[in-house]
Amino acid sequence: MTNKQAFSEAKNFIPGGVNSPVRAFGSVGGEPVIIDSGKGAYIYDIEGKKYLDFIQSWGPLIFGHCDEDIQNAVINAAKKGLSFGAPTLAETTLAKMICEKFENIDKIRFVSSGTEATMSAIRVARGYSKKDGLIKFEGCYHGHSDALLIKAGSGATTYGNASSGGVPQEVVKNTYLAIYNDISSVEAIFENNKDKIGVVIIEPIAGNMGLVPADKEFLIALRALCDKFGAVLILDEVMSGFRASEFGSLPYHGVLADIVTFGKVIGGGMNAAAFGGKREIMDCLSPDGTVYQAGTLSGNPVAMSAGIIALGKINSNKNLYDKLENLARRLTDGFKSAANDAGVALHTDVRGSMFGYFFTDKAVKNYDDALKSDVKLFAKFHAAMLAKGVYLAPSQFETGFICEPMSEADIDFAVRAAREAFREIKA
Numbered sequence: 001m002t003n004k005q006a007f008s009e010a011k012n013f014i015p016g017g018v019n020s021p022v023r024a025f026g027s028v029g030g031e032p033v034i035i036d037s038g039k040g041a042y043i044y045d046i047e048g049k050k051y052l053d054f055i056q057s058w059g060p061l062i063f064g065h066c067d068e069d070i071q072n073a074v075i076n077a078a079k080k081g082l083s084f085g086a087p088t089l090a091e092t093t094l095a096k097m098i099c100e101k102f103e104n105i106d107k108i109r110f111v112s113s114g115t116e117a118t119m120s121a122i123r124v125a126r127g128y129s130k131k132d133g134l135i136k137f138e139g140c141y142h143g144h145s146d147a148l149l150i151k152a153g154s155g156a157t158t159y160g161n162a163s164s165g166g167v168p169q170e171v172v173k174n175t176y177l178a179i180y181n182d183i184s185s186v187e188a189i190f191e192n193n194k195d196k197i198g199v200v201i202i203e204p205i206a207g208n209m210g211l212v213p214a215d216k217e218f219l220i221a222l223r224a225l226c227d228k229f230g231a232v233l234i235l236d237e238v239m240s241g242f243r244a245s246e247f248g249s250l251p252y253h254g255v256l257a258d259i260v261t262f263g264k265v266i267g268g269g270m271n272a273a274a275f276g277g278k279r280e281i282m283d284c285l286s287p288d289g290t291v292y293q294a295g296t297l298s299g300n301p302v303a304m305s306a307g308i309i310a311l312g313k314i315n316s317n318k319n320l321y322d323k324l325e326n327l328a329r330r331l332t333d334g335f336k337s338a339a340n341d342a343g344v345a346l347h348t349d350v351r352g353s354m355f356g357y358f359f360t361d362k363a364v365k366n367y368d369d370a371l372k373s374d375v376k377l378f379a380k381f382h383a384a385m386l387a388k389g390v391y392l393a394p395s396q397f398e399t400g401f402i403c404e405p406m407s408e409a410d411i412d413f414a415v416r417a418a419r420e421a422f423r424e425i426k427a
């Protein structure tokens with residue numbers, strides 16, 4: 001079967017042929033290839049074509065595909081049972097590994113997806129602060145729960161409008177939109193809604209509008225505003241956790257959140273995510289407290305085993321993030337110089353193993369800046385790279401990922417492909 005035939009078959013039975021929209025390649029106007037297998041830094045489609053994979057399952061696979069240690073842990077755990085719906089040693093082991101790493105995380109609860117992690121974090125934050133108002137930032141993605149599905153509105157201080165069908169206006173009426181890296185937009189919301197705002201959620205390194213890191217000064221000021229107005233600060237590190245560094249975004253700003261959410265890397269490729277924070281907040285959760293939160297497969301032993309090995313490998317490999325960051329810089333520097341030589345402006349950024357590149361000559365500080373990128377040129381570049389065997393995220397507004405098995409030679413292969421691609425798309 002060809003990729004085309006398989007995708008057409010998928011579309012008969014699955015909406016859009018995919019189980020998560022970005023996989024459909026809609027924003028680049030192409031069609032996805034159907035993946036058969038992966039090994040290390042590479043994936044193979046059902047036609048046998050090989051690609052250097054810069055998506056890495058959208059972040060989780062920091063050790064690449066089929067890492068032997070993680071794979072063995074999963075196999076061994078699976079042999080003992082797939083799920084019990086009862087306490088196991090593995091969940092406490094992983095919880096302890098994370099709590100001991102972060103001074104602001106006393107307790108943590110596991111869930112199965114990043115969506116659940118942020119949704120539950122907001123519920124416990126509201127339960128603790130006893131205030132319903134929630135500030136989120138334009139361009140930040142926190143999963144697909146109702147109250148968070150709001151994108152750029154016209155003004156930072158207006159009520160949000162749902163950016164998805166099926167989300168009642170009632171549900172988003174407590175969600176306030178602020179502008180990323182613009183502290184005055186946050187201050188205005190706090191000032192205009194005294195005693196209403198109980199929660200602020202932000203990606204400290206935004207990865208879902210392309211890669212847009214928050215300024216250190218901005219996050220410090222955000223922390224101060226939360227303290228002044230009695231709001232719980234949630235740093236959503238579902239993507240940046242164990243990706244930007246072994247401590248996530250923390251070394252870049254030093255701001256301690258009240259709650260941190262994790263996902264992606266902490267499951268080592270399996271379905272695990274989590275939210276954790278200060279004891280007095282986390283103890284509001286049922287069964288100790290009044291805030292209800294639950295999950296049949298939460299803390300699943302197979303997923304926990306994968307996470308334990310992934311975090312264990314991160315802890316024992318002290319040069320890991322330096323290596324990944326060097327490769328990320330080699331790639332973005334290569335892209336940038338290839339683009340410049342072809343007369344294409346590119347803005348690039350790197351945070352540890354995360355990289356981003358915008359088709360614009362301006363700095364990108366927020367969602368509006370990101371939206372000024374040349375998405376048509378991006379689409380052409382993406383298609384050209386795919387044809388050359390380089391698998392990049394099919395949207396200008398996503399982040400790329402380096403994995404441990406990648407070598408300088410792999411990066412140089414991608415840069416050579418980019419050089420050809422830029423020449424072709426400008427011709």
Ligand SMILES: *Cc1c(COP(=O)(O)O)cnc(C)c1O
Binds near residue numbers: 112113116236263
């Ligand atoms: C991926 C992501 C989520 C959602 O996680 P899922 O596991 O896809 O539900 C939430 N927040 C951020 C920052 C993410 O990158």
